Amino acid sequence: MYGLIGKITTHSGQRDVLIEILIRGLADMPGCLSYVVAKDPSQPDLIWVTEAWQSKEAHAASLGLPSVRDAITKGRPLIAGMERVAETTPMGGHGLTRR
Amino acid sequence: MYGLIGKITTHSGQRDVLIEILIRGLADMPGCLSYVVAKDPSQPDLIWVTEAWQSKEAHAASLGLPSVRDAITKGRPLIAGMERVAETTPMGGHGLTRR
Numbered sequence: 174m175y176g177l178i179g180k181i182t183t184h185s186g187q188r189d190v191l192i193e194i195l196i197r198g199l200a201d202m203p204g205c206l207s208y209v210v211a212k213d214p215s216q217p218d219l220i221w222v223t224e225a226w227q228s229k230e231a232h233a234a235s236l237g238l239p240s241v242r243d244a245i246t247k248g249r250p251l252i253a254g255m256e257r258v259a260e261t262t263p264m265g266g267h268g269l270t271r272r
Numbered sequence: 273m274y275g276l277i278g279k280i281t282t283h284s285g286q287r288d289v290l291i292e293i294l295i296r297g298l299a300d301m302p303g304c305l306s307y308v309v310a311k312d313p314s315q316p317d318l319i320w321v322t323e324a325w326q327s328k329e330a331h332a333a334s335l336g337l338p339s340v341r342d343a344i345t346k347g348r349p350l351i352a353g354m355e356r357v358a359e360t361t362p363m364g365g366h367g368l369t370r371r
Contacts, residue, residue, distance in 0.1 A: 176310045178277060178320060180358075196364040207308060207367030209324055211275045211360035221277060221360050223322040225308055225367070258357070259279075261310035261320050265295040268306030268324070268367040 174206065174269075175229040176261035180213075181220040187251040188218050194251075195222065198244025204231025206269040218253070225263045227271075273305065273368075274328040275360035279312075280319040286350040287317050293350075294321065297343025303330025305368040317352070324362045326370075 183191050195210045202208070204227040213219035226232040235241050263269065282290050294309045301307070303326040312318035325331040334340050362368065 174310075176308070176320070178322065178357075192363050199366060202366075205366055207306060207365075209275070209306060209322070209362050209365040209368065211273075211324075211362040213358055214361050215359070221275070221358055223277065223308070225310075258277075259312055259320055260314070262313050263308050263310040264291050266306075266308040267298060267301075267304055268369045269308065270367045270369055 174263040175226045175232055176259075176263045177222070177224040177232070177257065178259040178261065179222045179255060179257050181222065181252055182254040183218045183220065183251050184253050185218060188212065188220060191248050191251045192220060194244050194248045195220075198240055198248070200240055202235045202238060202241065204228065205235065206263075206271060225269055273362040274325045274331055275358075275362045276321070276323040276331070276356065277358040277360065278321045278354060278356050280321065280351055281353040282317045282319065282350050283352050284317060287311065287319060290347050290350045291319060293343050293347045294319075297339055297347070299339055301334045301337060301340065303327065304334065305362075305370060324368055
């Protein structure tokens with residue numbers, strides 16, 4: 174498995190709009206086992222995204238999906254900064270769900 | 273919803289043992305929607321744990337479950353350090369699964 178933990182800072186006031194785009198954009202991603210979009214309650218423009226994939230290749234392939242490309246096109250103007258906090262190797266747990 | 277992103281550093285060589293304890297310890301936690309235990313491939317003793325719960329109260333209650341208390345008792349001697357990276361408010365995504 175392949176995992177990512179990232180944070181995204183939006184331009185002021187754009188967080189809810191971007192969260193909606195991210196949640197809709199990931200409607201059907203082959204090989205995606207978990208993709209959770211969260212607000213940081215202590216920082217008004219910060220989003221956390223935690224992901225688990227069957228493989229690094231499945232994640233890379235998702236970036237070419239029309240739905241994901243559309244989300245990136247719509248979301249990019251709202252983003253002030255992104256940081257990849259960690260690349261991980263998920264080992265198990267709860268909520269790892271194949272589509 | 274309530275979320276946590278945390279990292280745990282084990283004593284040298286104890287990571288795989290602790291991962292096994294964590295994965296087994298969370299076999300049945302009411303209100304847990306996602307709980308992913310991951311290795312950090314770039315740091316040999318580092319574990320990432322990303323969690324989503326129905327509520328902060330559900331997370332707090334889980335700490336009193338016999339299975340979780342047992343995991344804590346077994347796991348604690350293996351842990352060199354823990355850091356809560358973020359407390360979050362999950363908004364949606366894939367893999368948020370009720371038991």
